[in-house]
Amino acid sequence: xxxxxxxxxxxxxxxxxxxxxxxxxxxxxxxxxxxxxxxxxxxxxxxxxxxxxxxxxxxxxxxxxxxxxxxxxxxxxxxxxxxxxxxxxxxxxxxxxxxxxxxxxxxxxxxxxxxxxxxxxxxxxxxxxxxxxxxxxxxxxxxxxxxxxxxxxxxxxxxxx
Numbered sequence: 001x002x003x004x005x006x007x008x009x010x011x012x013x014x015x016x017x018x019x020x021x022x023x024x025x026x027x028x029x030x031x032x033x034x035x036x037x038x039x040x041x042x043x044x045x046x047x048x049x050x051x052x053x054x055x056x057x058x059x060x061x062x063x064x065x066x067x068x069x070x071x072x073x074x075x076x077x078x079x080x081x082x083x084x085x086x087x088x089x090x091x092x093x094x095x096x097x098x099x100x101x102x103x104x105x106x107x108x109x110x111x112x113x114x115x116x117x118x119x120x121x122x123x124x125x126x127x128x129x130x131x132x133x134x135x136x137x138x139x140x141x142x143x144x145x146x147x148x149x150x151x152x153x154x155x156x157x158x159x160x161x
Contacts, residue, residue, distance in 0.1 A: 033061075046060070046075060047113065048074060060074070077113065083106055083109075084106070104122065105118050119133065120153070
Protein backbone atom coordinates (compact mmCIF):
# COMPACT_ATOMS: atom_id res chain seq x y z
CA UNK A 1 0.00 0.00 0.00
CA UNK A 2 1.23 3.44 -0.88
CA UNK A 3 2.37 5.69 1.97
CA UNK A 4 1.07 8.83 0.28
CA UNK A 5 -2.55 7.86 0.91
CA UNK A 6 -4.82 10.88 1.33
CA UNK A 7 -7.79 11.61 3.54
CA UNK A 8 -11.05 13.05 2.30
CA UNK A 9 -13.72 14.83 4.31
CA UNK A 10 -17.44 14.14 4.21
CA UNK A 11 -19.64 17.18 4.88
CA UNK A 12 -22.06 17.27 7.80
CA UNK A 13 -24.82 18.56 5.53
CA UNK A 14 -25.40 18.25 1.82
CA UNK A 15 -26.86 21.13 -0.16
CA UNK A 16 -29.15 19.64 -2.76
CA UNK A 17 -28.22 20.62 -6.29
CA UNK A 18 -31.04 22.42 -8.09
CA UNK A 19 -31.20 19.42 -10.39
CA UNK A 20 -32.60 17.28 -7.55
CA UNK A 21 -35.14 19.82 -6.25
CA UNK A 22 -37.99 19.13 -8.66
CA UNK A 23 -40.47 21.07 -6.53
CA UNK A 24 -38.88 24.26 -7.77
CA UNK A 25 -39.96 23.24 -11.24
CA UNK A 26 -43.71 23.28 -10.43
CA UNK A 27 -44.37 26.42 -12.49
CA UNK A 28 -45.80 26.71 -16.00
CA UNK A 29 -42.42 28.03 -17.13
CA UNK A 30 -40.85 24.62 -16.38
CA UNK A 31 -43.52 21.92 -16.76
CA UNK A 32 -46.57 21.02 -18.83
CA UNK A 33 -48.38 19.80 -15.69
CA UNK A 34 -48.11 23.02 -13.68
CA UNK A 35 -51.91 22.98 -13.19
CA UNK A 36 -51.52 19.83 -11.06
CA UNK A 37 -49.26 21.77 -8.65
CA UNK A 38 -51.50 24.87 -8.75
CA UNK A 39 -54.44 22.67 -7.79
CA UNK A 40 -52.43 21.10 -4.94
CA UNK A 41 -51.56 24.55 -3.59
CA UNK A 42 -55.30 25.30 -3.67
CA UNK A 43 -55.97 22.09 -1.70
CA UNK A 44 -57.20 19.88 -4.55
CA UNK A 45 -55.70 16.58 -5.75
CA UNK A 46 -56.28 16.32 -9.49
CA UNK A 47 -55.07 14.42 -12.51
CA UNK A 48 -55.67 14.37 -16.24
CA UNK A 49 -58.46 12.72 -18.20
CA UNK A 50 -58.34 12.27 -21.97
CA UNK A 51 -61.40 13.87 -23.57
CA UNK A 52 -61.00 11.62 -26.64
CA UNK A 53 -60.89 8.14 -25.03
CA UNK A 54 -62.08 9.08 -21.48
CA UNK A 55 -59.09 7.39 -19.77
CA UNK A 56 -57.94 8.85 -16.45
CA UNK A 57 -54.21 8.74 -15.73
CA UNK A 58 -52.06 9.30 -12.69
CA UNK A 59 -49.65 10.97 -12.59
CA UNK A 60 -51.01 13.75 -14.84
CA UNK A 61 -49.91 13.59 -18.47
CA UNK A 62 -49.52 15.95 -21.39
CA UNK A 63 -50.30 13.16 -23.89
CA UNK A 64 -52.68 10.25 -23.36
CA UNK A 65 -50.70 6.98 -23.21
CA UNK A 66 -53.76 5.07 -24.47
CA UNK A 67 -54.73 6.95 -27.64
CA UNK A 68 -51.85 9.47 -27.92
CA UNK A 69 -54.19 12.45 -27.91
CA UNK A 70 -53.19 15.72 -26.30
CA UNK A 71 -56.84 16.58 -25.57
CA UNK A 72 -56.56 16.33 -21.79
CA UNK A 73 -58.44 18.05 -19.00
CA UNK A 74 -57.88 18.18 -15.25
CA UNK A 75 -60.37 16.31 -13.08
CA UNK A 76 -60.62 16.11 -9.31
CA UNK A 77 -59.71 12.94 -7.47
CA UNK A 78 -61.50 11.73 -4.32
CA UNK A 79 -60.14 12.95 -1.00
CA UNK A 80 -60.70 9.53 0.56
CA UNK A 81 -59.65 6.05 -0.45
CA UNK A 82 -58.43 2.72 0.84
CA UNK A 83 -54.97 1.50 1.65
CA UNK A 84 -54.17 -1.05 -1.08
CA UNK A 85 -50.60 -1.87 0.04
CA UNK A 86 -48.03 -0.36 2.40
CA UNK A 87 -44.50 -0.69 3.71
CA UNK A 88 -42.12 1.07 6.06
CA UNK A 89 -39.08 2.94 4.81
CA UNK A 90 -36.38 2.20 7.39
CA UNK A 91 -33.27 3.05 5.39
CA UNK A 92 -32.36 4.50 2.04
CA UNK A 93 -34.69 7.47 2.37
CA UNK A 94 -34.54 10.13 -0.33
CA UNK A 95 -32.05 12.96 0.12
CA UNK A 96 -33.26 15.38 2.75
CA UNK A 97 -35.53 12.81 4.42
CA UNK A 98 -32.86 10.76 6.19
CA UNK A 99 -33.92 12.11 9.61
CA UNK A 100 -37.56 11.11 9.05
CA UNK A 101 -37.09 7.32 8.91
CA UNK A 102 -38.88 5.18 9.68
CA UNK A 103 -42.01 6.31 7.81
CA UNK A 104 -44.86 4.52 6.08
CA UNK A 105 -45.42 4.67 2.34
CA UNK A 106 -48.23 3.00 0.50
CA UNK A 107 -50.47 2.55 -2.50
CA UNK A 108 -53.84 4.27 -2.10
CA UNK A 109 -56.84 3.10 -4.11
CA UNK A 110 -59.01 6.09 -5.03
CA UNK A 111 -61.37 4.08 -7.24
CA UNK A 112 -60.38 5.14 -10.75
CA UNK A 113 -56.67 5.39 -9.95
CA UNK A 114 -54.16 3.98 -7.51
CA UNK A 115 -51.26 6.16 -6.49
CA UNK A 116 -48.26 5.95 -4.22
CA UNK A 117 -48.04 8.32 -1.30
CA UNK A 118 -46.57 8.75 2.11
CA UNK A 119 -48.95 7.63 4.87
CA UNK A 120 -48.75 9.92 7.90
CA UNK A 121 -50.34 9.57 11.31
CA UNK A 122 -49.81 5.84 11.91
CA UNK A 123 -47.06 3.28 12.33
CA UNK A 124 -46.86 0.18 10.16
CA UNK A 125 -48.23 -2.07 12.93
CA UNK A 126 -51.33 0.11 13.26
CA UNK A 127 -52.37 -0.28 9.60
CA UNK A 128 -54.19 -2.94 7.60
CA UNK A 129 -54.96 -3.43 3.92
CA UNK A 130 -58.32 -1.79 3.22
CA UNK A 131 -58.01 0.86 5.93
CA UNK A 132 -59.75 4.11 4.94
CA UNK A 133 -57.41 7.04 4.36
CA UNK A 134 -57.93 10.70 3.59
CA UNK A 135 -55.96 13.26 1.64
CA UNK A 136 -53.55 15.57 3.42
CA UNK A 137 -51.95 18.43 1.49
CA UNK A 138 -48.63 19.53 2.98
CA UNK A 139 -46.75 22.73 2.34
CA UNK A 140 -43.08 22.33 1.51
CA UNK A 141 -40.64 24.69 3.16
CA UNK A 142 -37.42 25.38 1.35
CA UNK A 143 -35.52 27.53 -1.07
CA UNK A 144 -37.93 28.48 -3.84
CA UNK A 145 -39.47 31.68 -5.14
CA UNK A 146 -43.01 30.30 -5.01
CA UNK A 147 -45.24 28.35 -2.64
CA UNK A 148 -44.89 24.58 -2.92
CA UNK A 149 -47.17 21.75 -1.84
CA UNK A 150 -47.49 18.00 -2.19
CA UNK A 151 -49.93 15.30 -1.13
CA UNK A 152 -49.93 12.59 1.51
CA UNK A 153 -52.64 10.48 3.11
CA UNK A 154 -53.63 9.76 6.72
CA UNK A 155 -55.76 6.98 8.21
CA UNK A 156 -59.27 8.17 9.09
CA UNK A 157 -59.52 5.90 12.11
CA UNK A 158 -62.66 4.27 10.67
CA UNK A 159 -61.01 0.92 9.98
CA UNK A 160 -58.21 -1.41 10.96
CA UNK A 161 -58.13 -4.33 13.32
